[in-house]
Amino acid sequence: MSEVEVPAPLPRPAQPGLGSVLVGVFGGVLAVIRKDLLVEWRARAQVVALLGFAVVVLLLFSFAVGPDSMALARHAGGYLWLALLLSSTLLLARSMQNEVESGALEGLLLVPVPAASIFYGKALANTVLLVLVALVALPVDLAITGAAIVSPGVAVAVVVLGAAGVAAPGTFYAALTARVAGRQLLLPLLLFPLIVPALLGAVKATTLAMTGDPMGQVPSWLTLLLAFDLIYWSLCGLLFEKVVEA
Amino acid sequence: MTSRSYVAGAALSAIGFALLVVAHYLGLFVAPREAMMGDVGRILYVHVPTAWGALLFYLGAFVAAIGSLWSGRRGWDAATTAMVEVGTVMTFLLLVQGSLWARPTWGTYWTWDPRLTTSAVLAAAFGVVLLLRRLIDQPARRATATAVATIVAFVDVPIVYFSVKWWNSLHQPVSSRQTIDSPMMQPLLIAAVAVLLLGIGLSVLRWRVELARLLAEEAAPDLPDAPAPLDLSGASGAPRG
Amino acid sequence: MSSSTPVVQARDLCRRFGRRWAVARVDLDVQPGERLLIIGANGSGKSTLLNMLATLLPITRGSLRLFGRDPVQDRAEVRRRLAIVRHAHGMYEDLSARDNLSVRASLLGRRIDIPRLLEQVRLEDRGDPIRAYSAGMRKRLQLAMLQFEAPDLAMLDEPFSALDPAGCADVEGMIRALPGAVIIVSHQVERAGKLCDRAILMEQGLMRWSGPASQAWEAWRAVQRDDVRTGGGPAGATAAGGAP
Numbered sequence: 101m102s103e104v105e106v107p108a109p110l111p112r113p114a115q116p117g118l119g120s121v122l123v124g125v126f127g128g129v130l131a132v133i134r135k136d137l138l139v140e141w142r143a144r145a146q147v148v149a150l151l152g153f154a155v156v157v158l159l160l161f162s163f164a165v166g167p168d169s170m171a172l173a174r175h176a177g178g179y180l181w182l183a184l185l186l187s188s189t190l191l192l193a194r195s196m197q198n199e200v201e202s203g204a205l206e207g208l209l210l211v212p213v214p215a216a217s218i219f220y221g222k223a224l225a226n227t228v229l230l231v232l233v234a235l236v237a238l239p240v241d242l243a244i245t246g247a248a249i250v251s252p253g254v255a256v257a258v259v260v261l262g263a264a265g266v267a268a269p270g271t272f273y274a275a276l277t278a279r280v281a282g283r284q285l286l287l288p289l290l291l292f293p294l295i296v297p298a299l300l301g302a303v304k305a306t307t308l309a310m311t312g313d314p315m316g317q318v319p320s321w322l323t324l325l326l327a328f329d330l331i332y333w334s335l336c337g338l339l340f341e342k343v344v345e346a
Numbered sequence: 347m348t349s350r351s352y353v354a355g356a357a358l359s360a361i362g363f364a365l366l367v368v369a370h371y372l373g374l375f376v377a378p379r380e381a382m383m384g385d386v387g388r389i390l391y392v393h394v395p396t397a398w399g400a401l402l403f404y405l406g407a408f409v410a411a412i413g414s415l416w417s418g419r420r421g422w423d424a425a426t427t428a429m430v431e432v433g434t435v436m437t438f439l440l441l442v443q444g445s446l447w448a449r450p451t452w453g454t455y456w457t458w459d460p461r462l463t464t465s466a467v468l469a470a471a472f473g474v475v476l477l478l479r480r481l482i483d484q485p486a487r488r489a490t491a492t493a494v495a496t497i498v499a500f501v502d503v504p505i506v507y508f509s510v511k512w513w514n515s516l517h518q519p520v521s522s523r524q525t526i527d528s529p530m531m532q533p534l535l536i537a538a539v540a541v542l543l544l545g546i547g548l549s550v551l552r553w554r555v556e557l558a559r560l561l562a563e564e565a566a567p568d569l570p571d572a573p574a575p576l577d578l579s580g581a582s583g584a585p586r587g
Numbered sequence: 588m589s590s591s592t593p594v595v596q597a598r599d600l601c602r603r604f605g606r607r608w609a610v611a612r613v614d615l616d617v618q619p620g621e622r623l624l625i626i627g628a629n630g631s632g633k634s635t636l637l638n639m640l641a642t643l644l645p646i647t648r649g650s651l652r653l654f655g656r657d658p659v660q661d662r663a664e665v666r667r668r669l670a671i672v673r674h675a676h677g678m679y680e681d682l683s684a685r686d687n688l689s690v691r692a693s694l695l696g697r698r699i700d701i702p703r704l705l706e707q708v709r710l711e712d713r714g715d716p717i718r719a720y721s722a723g724m725r726k727r728l729q730l731a732m733l734q735f736e737a738p739d740l741a742m743l744d745e746p747f748s749a750l751d752p753a754g755c756a757d758v759e760g761m762i763r764a765l766p767g768a769v770i771i772v773s774h775q776v777e778r779a780g781k782l783c784d785r786a787i788l789m790e791q792g793l794m795r796w797s798g799p800a801s802q803a804w805e806a807w808r809a810v811q812r813d814d815v816r817t818g819g820g821p822a823g824a825t826a827a828g829g830a831p
Contacts, residue, residue, distance in 0.1 A: 293499075328505060332501075
């Protein structure tokens with residue numbers, strides 16, 4: 101075999117400036133969010149089914165605990181987040197299945213959108229959907245348990261930060277397991293232990309938003325959630341390319 | 347080379363095991379009885395080194411995972427797996443020991459002590475990494491999955507610990523441990539070295555076995571020979587159609 | 588960009604799956620604007636080769652340059668200039684043709700005249716998800732996308748599979764209209780051969796023959812005769828001490 105002919109170096113295309121790179125990354129993220137939300141909108145029957153699932157889980161919790169209204173109200177925050185967590189694995193798995201089903205992921209990799217943008221786009225879309233599930237599940241939770249929200253601002257912050265805390269590692273693990281046999285089981289097995297801190301923070305802060313916060317503990321829990329989100333949104337964004345190109 | 351690291355691994359494990367026996371002889375029969383917990387306190391000599399060891403081997407796995415992801419070399423992949431396995435075994439031991447200690451001390455097998463809870467979460471998080479690994483057949487993809495899952499799980503260690511500690515401190519005081527007297531220090535240190543050596547020895551052995559398995563799995567067969575030139579002259583007639 | 592840089596330059600290209608060489612020792616050059624046909628039996632390594640050329644599958648050994656660049660280091664630049672149409676169509680089943688085109692255009696960061704493109708592929712009145720589309724409709728849509736992208740290197744894996752004669756004629760016309768280099772993997776040797784300049788024949792991962800596309804059919808026949816004579820492929824041939 102003769103040695104490889106190395107062609108003369110080509111003139112490189114003009115290096116894009118930082119500004120246009122950022123626009124490219126950001127534009128890619130927006131395009132991916134738009135795509136994911138469009139797919140969910142067109143298949144909205146499945147989203148409705150997901151909302152139904154969350155509600156059913158809440159009902160089951162209330163049956164399991166029984167008609168003890170004190171206990172129900174005390175644990176309303178915990179029920180809410182467990183319902184969200186159980187729904188989230190279905191949502192996350194489906195979002196990645198849409199990509200794998202017809203080879204769309206390969207198509208996505210070939211367009212000039214960086215892998216990190218694909219991750220952030222999908223994770224943000226999943227955050228939006230989880231917030232939507234929470235918006236439906238929260239009133240049902242309140243109705244079933246008899247709890248009430250005393251500080252709505254805190255509740256909104258917790259829902260958004262908590263949904264983001266589930267969505268980032270969830271999207272990441274869904275991609276990691278998308279082509280593995282037994283993914284339906286693996287995704288929750290990987291995800292649930294990891295998000296214990298986010299779950300603790302979200303449940304505590306939600307409970308405080310329902311019962312009031314005389315000791316001023318809410319900021320600590322929100323900080324914990326924020327720190328968890330920052331760490332995993334960065335780390336997963338960094339590692340995502342390795343996962344999808346493998 | 348290969349056999350030498352097997353010998354080294356076996357030797358380290360043997361020395362570690364011997365030291366463990368010495369440490370426990372000292373801990374069980376020589377060291378003074380613990381003031382508050384009595385003889386139950388002697389579990390300290392196995393429990394604390396196990397905890398240190400588990401964390402240390404997870405740290406090692408984290409470093410190896412970064413190496414594996416960076417280089418794509420199977421040696422790092424095998425090392426990651428070996429240390430995750432050793433760390434997970436230690437975590438399970440830790441859980442058992444912790445429950446045994448908690449029962450006479452706190453009156454219950456399980457309590458939401460930050461250390462105990464963190465161990466439980468870690469055992470689950472890293473145990474699943476090993477499960478994930480078994481379910482992927484393609485070597486490159488498996489190495490990547492193992493590495494990223496290990497990194498993501500390890501980053502969770504401090505977050506879990508502090509969140510549980512925080513969560514706990516708001517309804518019951520965190521269990522405090524007494525400072526350790528010097529006569530108790532000696533067996534503890536020997537036990538720590540023993541667990542460390544035993545862990546390293548087992549990791550080395552496990553690393554070699556895993557690497558040998560990975561290399562056998564991927565052993566490159568010879569490239570097929572260049573094909574014989576195809577003779578078109580015998581082709582009869584025009585293409586059908 | 589000099590127009591003489593080969594689009595594909597592969598030297599000793601190899602890919603192994605576990606202990607099996609799916610593709611071995613492939614040397615291949617494709618010039619700009621050239622049309623190459625890859626033929627071979629099922630499992631002969633055609634699709635693996637195509638996926639490597641599309642940067643979707645890492646190579647095990649050898650060297651590959653696309654557009655004169657390294658496909659790993661300059662991945663984004665290389666990918667910008669190539670496109671592949673595979674059996675897995677890469678579109679979203681829950682979206683309509685129109686939605687899929689608009690999603691694709693926004694991902695590419697380009698504007699697209701969707702109504703015109705849909706009219707061209709006779710899908711203008713289909714607003715339902717492509718889940719319900721026939722094989723021919725999906726293929727037309729894929730090719731419409733390919734035409735819109737107008738890549739410097741277009742790769743098509745079995746573009747004629749599952750199509751009726753009219754669908755095949757559609758696809759033929761659309762492939763002819765592609766501006767850049769084209770690589771087609773197909774079992775339809777004659778049909779695809781008419782669209783191509785050159786052909787290669789893969790057998791058990793090896794490139795067994797390379798020549799003008801007009802002789803592809805003869806090569807295909809010859810290799811089958813060869814197999815009958817030697818009891819199956821180059822492995823049989825080498826065991827028997829090479830072809831007579």
